[in-house]
Amino acid sequence: MQPSGRHYVVVRPLFSEDSFAEQHERINRTRKTLRHHLKDYFTCDTNRAKNAARSLLPIIGWIKNYNIKEWLLGDIVSGISTGLVAVLQGLAFSLLASLPPGYGLYTAFFPAIIYFFLGTSRHLSVGAFPILSLMVGAVVTRLVPDGGPPANITGFEGLSMEQQRVLVASSVTFVMGAFQLIMGMLQVGFIVMYLSETLVSGFTTAAAVHILVSQLRFVLGLDFPGVNGPLAITLENVFSDITNTNVADLVTSIVIMALVLIVKEINDRFKSKLPVPIPIEVIVTVIACGVSYAFNFEKRFNVVVVGEMVDGYESPIAPNLEVIKESAVEAFPMAIVGFAVAFSVAKVYSVKHDYTIDGNQELLAFGVSNMFGASFRSFAASTALSRTAIQESTGGKTQIAGVLSAMMVLIVIVAVGFLLEPLPRSVLGALVIVNLKGMLMQFRELPFLWKNDRTDFVTWVVTFVASLFLGLDLGLAVGLGAELFTVVCRTQFPRCSLLANITGTDIYRDRKDYNSIYEPEGVKIFKIPSPIFFANIDFFRDKLVQAVGFSPLKVLKKRNKALRKIRKMLGLEVRQPSTDTSEDNNSMEGLDQPIDFSGIPIQVNWNTELPANISVPPVNIHSLVLDFSAVSFLDISFIMRYSILYISTGSGFLEKLHQCSFFDDEIKTSIFYPTLHDAMLHILEKHPDHGELEKVFTVICKLSRL
DSSP states (O other), X not given: OEEEXXXXXXXXXXXXXXXXXXXXXXXXXXXXXXXXHHHHHHOOXXXXXXXXXXXXXXXXXXXXXXXXXXXXXXXXXXXXXXXXXXXXXXXXXXXXXXXXXXXXXXXHHHXXXXXXXXXXXXXXXXXXXXXXXXXXXXXHHHHSOTTSOOOOOTTOTTOOHHHHHHHHHHHHHHHHHHHXXXXXXXXXXXXXXXXXXXXXXXXXXXXXXXXXXXXXXXXXXXXXXXXXXXXXXXXXXXXXXXXXXXXXXHHXXXXXXXXXXXXXXXXXXXXXXXXXXXXXXXXXXXXXXXXXXXXXXXXXXXOOBOOSOOOSOOOOOOOOHHHHHHHHHHHHHHHHHHHHHHHHHHHHHHHHTTOOOOHHHHHHHHHXXXXXXXXXXXXXEEEOHHHHHHHHHTTOOSTHHHHHHHHXXXXXXXXXXXXXXXXXXXXXXXXXXXXXXXXXXXXXHHHHHHHHOHHHHHHHHHHHHXXXXXXXXXXXXXXXXXXXXXXXXXXXXXXXXXXXXXXXXXXXEETTXXXXXEOOTTEEEEEOOSOBOTTTHHHHHHXXXXXXXXXXXXXXXXXXXXXXXXXXXXXXXOOXXXXXXXXXXXXXXXXXXXXXXXXXXXXXXXXXXXOTXXXXXXXXXXXXXXXXXXXXXXXXXXXXXXXXXXXXXXXXXXXXXXHTTOOXXXXXXXXXXXXXXHHHHHHHHHXXXXXXXXXXXXXXXXXXXX
């Protein structure tokens, strides 16, 4: 190759796969078997033990490189800011889980401590996540409803409704963590890749609507049992009781939401000038607590307040096995959603700050965090987008900030929690709704998806609607099914095309997309743009027949009929199969077999004028090229059913055919070419005659009979 400005010149022989193999010897690499992989996996030495320890405890890797002078101050500021927000979100999100507010503080403390040692993200703020809290609440209200007796579960005897709900929440969190731990041990962190950004966007938007509606009873001060499930049930309860709205709660909520939204907008617009974002949630909470206590909102205006907070830590509890049996089905999607959201957020900040995260280790970290936290009465933990953004934007560099935020929660739990007891629950509901802004704004993605990718648009809408009306667990399953269905459709029904040469180049493109193309007469180039497997073989066959412009089997049968007439005209015996004596069957059998010219003293040219009583459709192509360069894999069903004429192949294609003993005396590697251009040059050199035309026609007929 000789470069010449923005041109290049290549001088080389015309290669087929055979001639290429003769001039360029290929290295025969030894592939590892499953036994070798297992042996390597279970073999241990000193270096591997050290690497395993660093992998299981990532803190070993980054703590020794901690830059105290540059990072410590930022981590302290970030930890304090994030801790204050974590306290409020813990209180607020515990309402979503249908639990007393104080238990949300446990979720902001225990999982964060464990993640400090096991997590690979430096910026993730671990704690309660609204969608997970809502999913936990669905299990809690199902097993321990507000307006009826609890489920018949051993272990509920002698417990108050509050204690029963805490037991349910901790048990379902434990099994959720167990699922995450098992997936991490099985190294299936890649599973999150099946949840596309479109699916997650539709799911989280629907979850945000669920959360918004569920908080209306606190914002409006309504007194009806909490219900988690399809949206219509909650809306029915809201509208049936809306005449009992508490004006004090409503006014308080509106004022809080207005103030928080305004200050958050200021924080966004002037974030480059502000040293730290204004902690508006903390400010309004302190003010609301003071005003509620001073004017005795609880008694004067019948406002529901947070009430008695948890005082210190309670003794550990074991998960209830019957609750685990009842909730295992709901716990699995919770495990997937919690990990998917946390990993997606962690990946954003790892790319921004140039470090790596390990999906499998993140599964282990969250699994252990949730199992450990559940033992101390916390509920499902992941991350909250707003809280993680605060931890990063206020200068947090490592998980030291996460530990410091947990310490802030600890102070509230053991010392100053009683100060939050006069806080109206409507304030917490208002803060939850305000924090949904980012997720609700995802509706703006729809016009973009409609314009650029209708398939993703359908996935988004199906996931959103299913999650809205069927519940979050079933909605996620339906959305995943819809997404996989679109993937199958794209693979099973790809866009095949006929290619043509771009004049003056060795480039081939879809003939419909360009004007300056060169198409030799009698040549068809058919491109297959996806893997070939059992589900799409028939589709490719039909598309190929459509591309060549005729039905080969019909033409073959007409030619065989014509050949029998020619034999009769020449006084020759017409060969019939001896296995069937039926005249009708004898007249039809053998018509789809290869044309037999033996015993005919003349040469038959099907494209010339034939006798008047013989009509055979003409075949207008002499060469067919199949471009398999985009085929990433093929299964055995292709190899068992196809034989072809000229093929442009990609890496690994020919090797697979050799492994399956595809080649024989008739089908040889000489019909394969390393590039499409090599195949075309070979065709143009050969000046194909009638015999070549018959050869390609026979091949197409073989394809059509499949």
